[in-house]
Amino acid sequence: xxxxxxxxxxxxxxxGFISEALGDAGYEAIAxxxxxxxHHAIDAGKADVVMLDMMLPDGSGMSLLDRLTRETPRxxxxxxxxxxxxxxxxxxxxxxxQDFLQKPLDxxxxxxxxxxxxxxxxxxxxxxxxxRSSHGEIEWVVGETPVMKQIVREAERASNASxxxxxxxxxxxGKEILARAIGAMGPxxxxxxxxxxxxxxxxTMIESELFGHEAGAFTGAQKRKSGLIxxxxxxxxxxxxxxSTRTDMQAKLLRVLDEQRFRRVGGVNELSVDIQIVAxxxxxxxxxxxxxxxxxxxxxxxxxxxxxxxxxxxRLGDIPALVGTFIRxxxxxxANAVTGISPRAIDALKVHSWPGNIRELRHAIERAMLxxxxxxxxxxxxxxxxxxxVA
Numbered sequence: 001x002x003x004x005x006x007x008x009x010x011x012x013x014x015x016g017f018i019s020e021a022l023g024d025a026g027y028e029a030i031a032x033x034x035x036x037x038x039h040h041a042i043d044a045g046k047a048d049v050v051m052l053d054m055m056l057p058d059g060s061g062m063s064l065l066d067r068l069t070r071e072t073p074r075x076x077x078x079x080x081x082x083x084x085x086x087x088x089x090x091x092x093x094x095x096x097x098q099d100f101l102q103k104p105l106d107x108x109x110x111x112x113x114x115x116x117x118x119x120x121x122x123x124x125x126x127x128x129x130x131x132r133s134s135h136g137e138i139e140w141v142v143g144e145t146p147v148m149k150q151i152v153r154e155a156e157r158a159s160n161a162s163x164x165x166x167x168x169x170x171x172x173x174g175k176e177i178l179a180r181a182i183g184a185m186g187p188x189x190x191x192x193x194x195x196x197x198x199x200x201x202x203x204t205m206i207e208s209e210l211f212g213h214e215a216g217a218f219t220g221a222q223k224r225k226s227g228l229i230x231x232x233x234x235x236x237x238x239x240x241x242x243x244s245t246r247t248d249m250q251a252k253l254l255r256v257l258d259e260q261r262f263r264r265v266g267g268v269n270e271l272s273v274d275i276q277i278v279a280x281x282x283x284x285x286x287x288x289x290x291x292x293x294x295x296x297x298x299x300x301x302x303x304x305x306x307x308x309x310x311x312x313x314x315r316l317g318d319i320p321a322l323v324g325t326f327i328r329x330x331x332x333x334x335a336n337a338v339t340g341i342s343p344r345a346i347d348a349l350k351v352h353s354w355p356g357n358i359r360e361l362r363h364a365i366e367r368a369m370l371x372x373x374x375x376x377x378x379x380x381x382x383x384x385x386x387x388x389x390v391a
Contacts, residue, residue: 003118004028006047008038008064009080010057014103018051018110025111027118034058042068042075049117052097053080054088062092069096069272072191072234076117080105093269120226143318151178151307158305159186164257166302167280169309172357175280178309179238182278191235194228199241207249213265229262233273242279242302243288250295253277257301277302312354312361319349322358326365327377336369341377348379348389 007018010033019029030046032038035058041047050068054061061079068077079092079100089100098120099113143149158165159182167175176195183193201209208218212227229237239245245253256262257277261270279302288294312319323346327338345368354360368381379387 002026002028003048003114003121004030004046005049005051005114006038006041006075007031007051008035008056008061009051009053010034010055011053014053014080014105017105021107021110022114025114027114035061035064038064039067042071047075048121049076049078049114051078051080051101051114054085054092055082062095065092065095065097072274074233074274076120078113078117096272098271116224116226120230143315143321145315145317147310148315148318151309152181154305154307155182156185158182158307159188162187162276163304164276164302165278165305165307166285166299167278167307167309168285169280169282170311170357171282172359173309173311174358175282175309176238176240178307179236179240179278179280183236188235188276192232193236193238194232195238195240196228197240199244203246206245207252208265210249211252211262211264214267218266224264227262227264229256229273229275230271232275234275236276236278239277239279241281241283243281243283243285243294247293247295250298254295254298254301257298312357316350319361320346322361323349323365326362327369330366330369334369336372337375338369338372338377339375342379345377345379345382345386348382348386351389352386 005022005027007015007022007029009015009018009031012033015031015033019031022029030041032041035056038050038052042050050064052061052064065077065079068075074096076098077092077096079089079097080103081089081092081100082103085102089102092100098117101110101113155165155178165179165182167178169175179195180193183189183191196206196209198206208225208227210227210229212225212230215223239253242253252262256273256275260274261272263270285294285299289296289299320341323341327341330336331338349361349364356363364382364386365377367383368377372378372381
């Protein structure tokens with residue numbers, strides 16, 4: 001996917017040189033000779049990437065950079081400075097610029113900087129497409145139990161306040177579904193939702209995945225890579241099984257929570273982000289704190305709002321609502337025409353202990369629908385394990 005680059009420079013020759021170079025490389029380039037023209041272009045939503053000269057006829061480019069750092073999603077900014085203006089470049093990077101170029105511009109350096117910015121833009125586009133295409137699958141079921149209704153009330157408040165959330169519960173209780181529901185409840189609805197399973201990544205990879213890395217940061221790091229924290233800017237970063245992270249990584253996550261700033265692996269410049277962190281764990285974090293394997297300060301910083309999802313065996317009254325949701329979802333995916341489930345089958349489902357929780361229930365419904373040629377699920381469509389419960 002290509003990107004539209006807004007070139008903000010008062011020198012006509014510079015605008016022409018950059019526009020031609022980007023056009024030859026397959027980018028769409030638009031130009032602005034002043035801050036006023038640049039603001040109009042950004043208001044019109046025309047800029048995926050911004051190349052920004054600091055010296056403009058109607059003010060400093062730093063004022064436009066201040067605005068761009070507040071945009072959601074934030075377009076990557078490549079600052080252009082005169083030769084020797086190192087302090088200006090450093091200040092711009094601290095304010096959130098992704099890269100900087102010095103005049104006279106080097107063509108290869110320019111194209112490399114824009115390519116890195118395009119990677120960030122494309123990652124965000126892909127995540128947004130995934131979010132929109134899968135939004136219909138994210139159906140949070142409140143059910144009838146008071147505990148679930150209370151969880152939803154607290155989740156809505158946490159979503160609207162954009163505070164950090166810690167979700168705990170057994171495997172299969174729906175922690176990621178609740179995290180996605182938090183994203184859909186408040187002001188970050190149309191922003192990135194970036195999940196990462198901390199337990200699934202090798203310890204040597206998790207830092208690079210989260211924070212990104214600079215070229216040459218380690219063996220095999222041939223070019224700069226944007227991390228998931230950067231991709232989640234403006235939205236939600238979901239850290240599943242956060243208890244699996246090392247204590248040194250926990251310290252770095254604590255700093256992101258406190259300051260909304262981070263450095264790429266091998267980098268010296270700090271980048272700022274606006275993210276809401278939702279973390280989840282199926283382990284006993286207070287016990288891990290006592291054992292010295294989880295930081296107490298991170299624990300309390302994460303649990304501004306603490307949501308504990310009960311196991312399905314403690315919310316059996318929600319099974320009918322859950323089953324109805326799963327039937328609708330599976331019908332859509334498989335073109336089945338199942339319209340409901342018999343009381344006998346519901347009784348059997350309510351007797352089962354559900355060690356695998358909601359995930360196990362969904363698999364049971366999926367299996368039953370596979371063997372159902374009628375419009376109603378009955379006990380005979382389920383596995384023998386469930387049939388014995390009403391024998």
